[in-house]
Amino acid sequence: MVLIDEQRETQTGETRDVVLSVRDVTVGFGDTVVLDGLSLDVYRGEILGFVGASGSGKSVLLRTILGLIRKRSGMIRLLGQDLDKANDEQRLKVDMRQGVLFQHGALFSALTVLENIQVPMREYLDLPRALMDELAYLKLELVGLPRTAAPKFPSELSGGMIKRAALARALALDPDIVFLDEPTSGLDPIGAAEFDELVGKLRDTMGLTVYMVTHDLDSLLTACDRIAVLGGKRVLVDGTVDDMLACDDPWVKAYFRGKRARQIDRSARG
Amino acid sequence: MPPPGARNRFPLDLLHTNDGAMLTNSVDDASDAGRPSGQNGEPRLEIHEEGSALSCRLSGAWNTRTVAKVDARMRKLEAQNSLQHVGLDLSGITSLDTAGAWLIERLVYAHQSRGVEVELTGESEAARILLPAVREAVVQDGEAKPRPKGSIIINTLERIGRAMYEARDDIVYGAHILGATIGGAQMKLGRTHAINPAAIVSQIDRMGVGAVPIIVLMSAIVGAIIAQQGAFQLRYFGAEIFVVDLVGILILRELGVLMTAIMIAGRSGSAITAEIGSMKMREEVDALTVIGLNPVGVLVFPRLVALMVGVPCLTIVANFAALGGAMLIAWLYSGIPPEAFIDRLRDSIDLSTIFAGLIKAPFMALIVGIIASIEGMKVGGSAESLGNHVTASVVKAIFVVIVVDGLFAIFYAAIDF
Numbered sequence: 001m002v003l004i005d006e007q008r009e010t011q012t013g014e015t016r017d018v019v020l021s022v023r024d025v026t027v028g029f030g031d032t033v034v035l036d037g038l039s040l041d042v043y044r045g046e047i048l049g050f051v052g053a054s055g056s057g058k059s060v061l062l063r064t065i066l067g068l069i070r071k072r073s074g075m076i077r078l079l080g081q082d083l084d085k086a087n088d089e090q091r092l093k094v095d096m097r098q099g100v101l102f103q104h105g106a107l108f109s110a111l112t113v114l115e116n117i118q119v120p121m122r123e124y125l126d127l128p129r130a131l132m133d134e135l136a137y138l139k140l141e142l143v144g145l146p147r148t149a150a151p152k153f154p155s156e157l158s159g160g161m162i163k164r165a166a167l168a169r170a171l172a173l174d175p176d177i178v179f180l181d182e183p184t185s186g187l188d189p190i191g192a193a194e195f196d197e198l199v200g201k202l203r204d205t206m207g208l209t210v211y212m213v214t215h216d217l218d219s220l221l222t223a224c225d226r227i228a229v230l231g232g233k234r235v236l237v238d239g240t241v242d243d244m245l246a247c248d249d250p251w252v253k254a255y256f257r258g259k260r261a262r263q264i265d266r267s268a269r270g
Numbered sequence: 271m272p273p274p275g276a277r278n279r280f281p282l283d284l285l286h287t288n289d290g291a292m293l294t295n296s297v298d299d300a301s302d303a304g305r306p307s308g309q310n311g312e313p314r315l316e317i318h319e320e321g322s323a324l325s326c327r328l329s330g331a332w333n334t335r336t337v338a339k340v341d342a343r344m345r346k347l348e349a350q351n352s353l354q355h356v357g358l359d360l361s362g363i364t365s366l367d368t369a370g371a372w373l374i375e376r377l378v379y380a381h382q383s384r385g386v387e388v389e390l391t392g393e394s395e396a397a398r399i400l401l402p403a404v405r406e407a408v409v410q411d412g413e414a415k416p417r418p419k420g421s422i423i424i425n426t427l428e429r430i431g432r433a434m435y436e437a438r439d440d441i442v443y444g445a446h447i448l449g450a451t452i453g454g455a456q457m458k459l460g461r462t463h464a465i466n467p468a469a470i471v472s473q474i475d476r477m478g479v480g481a482v483p484i485i486v487l488m489s490a491i492v493g494a495i496i497a498q499q500g501a502f503q504l505r506y507f508g509a510e511i512f513v514v515d516l517v518g519i520l521i522l523r524e525l526g527v528l529m530t531a532i533m534i535a536g537r538s539g540s541a542i543t544a545e546i547g548s549m550k551m552r553e554e555v556d557a558l559t560v561i562g563l564n565p566v567g568v569l570v571f572p573r574l575v576a577l578m579v580g581v582p583c584l585t586i587v588a589n590f591a592a593l594g595g596a597m598l599i600a601w602l603y604s605g606i607p608p609e610a611f612i613d614r615l616r617d618s619i620d621l622s623t624i625f626a627g628l629i630k631a632p633f634m635a636l637i638v639g640i641i642a643s644i645e646g647m648k649v650g651g652s653a654e655s656l657g658n659h660v661t662a663s664v665v666k667a668i669f670v671v672i673v674v675d676g677l678f679a680i681f682y683a684a685i686d687f
Contacts, residue, residue: 205400
């Protein structure tokens with residue numbers, strides 16, 4: 001991540017800095033095509049909420065962007081680097097500037113929370129031991145975990161703490177962009193709200209760009225600057241909550257104006 | 271060759287490769303596409319000291335990738351305690367992230383807590399957001415005290431004490447498993463006939479029948495080796511025919527059952543520990559308890575029964591295989607024809623020799639099964655713990671099997687069996 005004054009100006013200006021750009025990406029397994037000519041842009045400093053029906057390919061897109069699934073065609077530029085044309089060293093540089101929070105945390109079960117946070121630091125940076133400890137504690141503090149959580153193993157943590165610890169690991173290298181896969185699933189509404197607040201706060205302090213796959217309507221409403229809806233193998237619509245409410249697509253209508261979304265509807269109109 | 275856009279990622283490899291350090295050095299000076307200029311480059315620190323006033327000018331990139339270079343100098347500045355006034359000029363900083371902010375705030379806090387006046391000038395907007403954000407962590411770090419380390423003697427004593435308590439727990443839990451096994455599977459409904467024959471038969475198939483080929487092969491080879499070595503030594507005395515006595519008694523009393531038990535400890539003991547352990551990890555054992563089933567009865571009982579049936583049968587198989595191997599070698603190497611071998615064998619061994627070995631088999635099965643189950647139940651939440659307990663299961667089972675074999679030998683000698 002970088003915070004520079006000139007960058008702040010461009011953010012409010014007309015031309016926005018594109019951090020992630022996905023163009024005409026097609027992904028399939030065997031005979032089934034999951035994503036067909038999908039395009040999407042993510043701008044610097046925004047929180048993008050990504051929604052879609054279960055099985056519509058949200059996770060497939062995320063894993064394709066991260067390079068865990070190969071795509072059939074199309075182009076993905078992450079942090080100004082075309083991932084197909086990147087050699088190993090360029091790819092590594094992109095890796096160092098992205099952080100990923102997997103849905104179930106994916107903390108290394110054999111390492112303590114502190115060691116988990118230090119894994120990327122240990123691999124990529126040449127830091128003195130004392131400074132590495134201090135920075136890991138700093139990351140813990142930033143995600144709102146107590147210092148007493150540091151020597152614990154992932155199996156000793158609650159669901160919410162695992163998410164926070166995994167976020168701390170994703171932030172270990174001060175990335176430019178973080179990918180969050182359903183960060184609030186499995187958290188109680190209060191915990192989820194706190195997590196949303198945390199993501200917003202980190203965006204403001206660290207200048208993060210956040211790509212968030214979520215099903216949580218409250219997260220979409222309170223935390224996200226922009227929402228993109230995946231449907232029919234491509235991005236159906238993207239924009240603010242108002243754009244979502246104005247959309248005529250039946251799935252989008254059902255999602256944002258269904259029973260569970262009534263309150264959003266009301267507050268958006270009111 | 272990896273296809274475009276795909277790559278192999280094995281996160282755990284990250285923990286062990288040494289390539290990271292090499293790559294790190296090249297990252298700083300290479301140009302980063304897409305990142306605003308000024309991101310790279312050295313962090314610089316110019317220090318001017320006038321009497322008790324210190325003024326520093328910080329410039330360049332202060333981020334996670336570069337701060338290691340100035341960490342030592344910043345710590346030295348922190349340690350200076352003869353100062354009255356510290357001025358930090360941050361205007362030359364081109365990029366700042368939480369790591370850089372941490373170094374600066376750490377210095378500020380160290381001096382402020384000593385009552386030194388600290389003045390910051392030229393902060394960018396980024397610095398104005400980041401410095402207060404890391405402030406809380408700096409304060410907590412200052413208050414946190416390192417844990418006192420115990421002496422070597424106390425640590426050693428502690429380890430011995432823990433090992434003692436662990437051994438006691440193992441014995442108590444072993445007794446519990448044995449008791450619960452006899453108690454049966456059901457816990458709450460009070461149904462007494464809770465034996466599941468299908469589970470037992472399938473376990474016998476996996477742990478008994480499945481082990482036949484390897485046990486036959488191993489026993490035949492061991493029998494052949496003993497026959498060859500024995501014949502070679504006995505040839506000096508012209509008593510080669512006695513190799514039949516040697517092989518018969520050694521295999522039937524000791525080796526058949528011992529080799530079988532060791533092989534089963536490695537083959538089935540590890541599997542039992544891993545199965546029960548991974549069920550424990552995923553809370554399946556807790557689910558059984560909640561449903562009203564006794565986990566020991568459901569998981570351990572069929573395996574234990576299968577082992578108690580399987581190991582004696584496998585021992586008989588091993589005995590035959592070993593004698594077969596010995597017979598073959600006696601024929602080829604010493605020229606003792608199979609008829610003579612069998613004749614001699616009939617004279618040298620009797621039923622008690624066979625039973626002296628076979629009686630041990632159920633005990634060995636019980637030892638392997640119980641130790642494997644105890645270790646499985648002790649598995650915690652991590653993959654590493656599963657590995658540790660599988661190792662412990664096999665090592666302990668083999669060790670106890672050999673010790674118990676020794677105890678049987680002493681017992682037989684005492685009762686002249």
